[in-house]
Amino acid sequence: MDAVVKTFPPRADNTQTEPAGTPPAQRPSQEEVEAAVRTLLRWTGDNPDREGLVDTPTRVARAYREMFGGYDQDPAAELGRTFEEVQGYDDLVLVKDIQFHSHCEHHMVPIIGKAHVAYLPDGKVVGLSKIARTVDIFAHRLQTQEAMTAQIADVIQTVLNPRGVAVMIEAEHMCMAMRGIRKQGSTTLTTTFTGSFKDHPEEQARFLMMLRGFAA
Structure with missing residues (x-):
């Protein structure tokens, strides 16, 4: 069927x-x-x-x-179940180093990398595994890294309606490593910020500091 x-x-x-x-x-x-x-x-x-x-x-x-x-699969459905018993927690939630494999839509060869996803809750949170699952759903499609970064941020912002979302993806593209210029080990970084992360540079800086292992 x-x-x-x-x-x-x-x-x-x-x-x-x-x-x-x-x-x-x-x-x-x-x-x-x-x-x-x-x-x-x-x-x-x-x-x-x-x-x-x-x-x-x-x-x-x-x-x-x-x-x-x-x-x-529908990433919005994955994010649909949320929890409001958060004891007033409203600070940054970060899930980093989400490993993924995708495929370049231009040559259909692998993209291998990791995603870092953060959001600022507004009265509700989502299960952490759902964030990783959302990354996987978009990764299991033909992609460009730029589009995938934006798609993850957009669906989280749309479904959870948090105060802001931050997404960074680091990946190696086999279309650069296996063919064409053939540069192995080259990594591409992309980011998307919404809400408070976009409007307040200090929130972006805090997100990046936490990725490096420094608590703000």
Whole structure:
């Protein structure tokens, strides 16, 4: 049965937080996917009928279903359950070093990195695992690092409505390491700030200090 792609609830301005280019609900069949992989194997110059490759199309289809499972999941739903019994806590909540694997939408090769996500609660908090799960959902889609950074911040701001959200992603892009310029070990950093983090530079500075291990 074809998977159904979930979308976020409409925002107040009637725009959608779902990234542009999200595939339609109708997807190719298993047979079509495997035929496409066989074509790619032939294009590389190899023989898809040899022993080592005969089951590769099935394996690739299975792997892609797992690696791109984020299209079937709704990060807003993950963040929907919150807790208000916080004993008045309203200071910064930071989940750092969230490891992830994604794929570049330009070359479909891996992006490997970690995300740091913080927010300033406004009367309610969300389970810490839900923050990590949100990162994973966006990572399991074709991505650019810039878009992924903004998407994580936007959905947390939209669903939790905190006083502010800060997101930093550090990642290595295999499209730079494996092809083209072939520079291994180069790391790209991106940030997105909303609310108090955007309006007050001292909150940004505190976020960055906490990432370095210094409590403010």
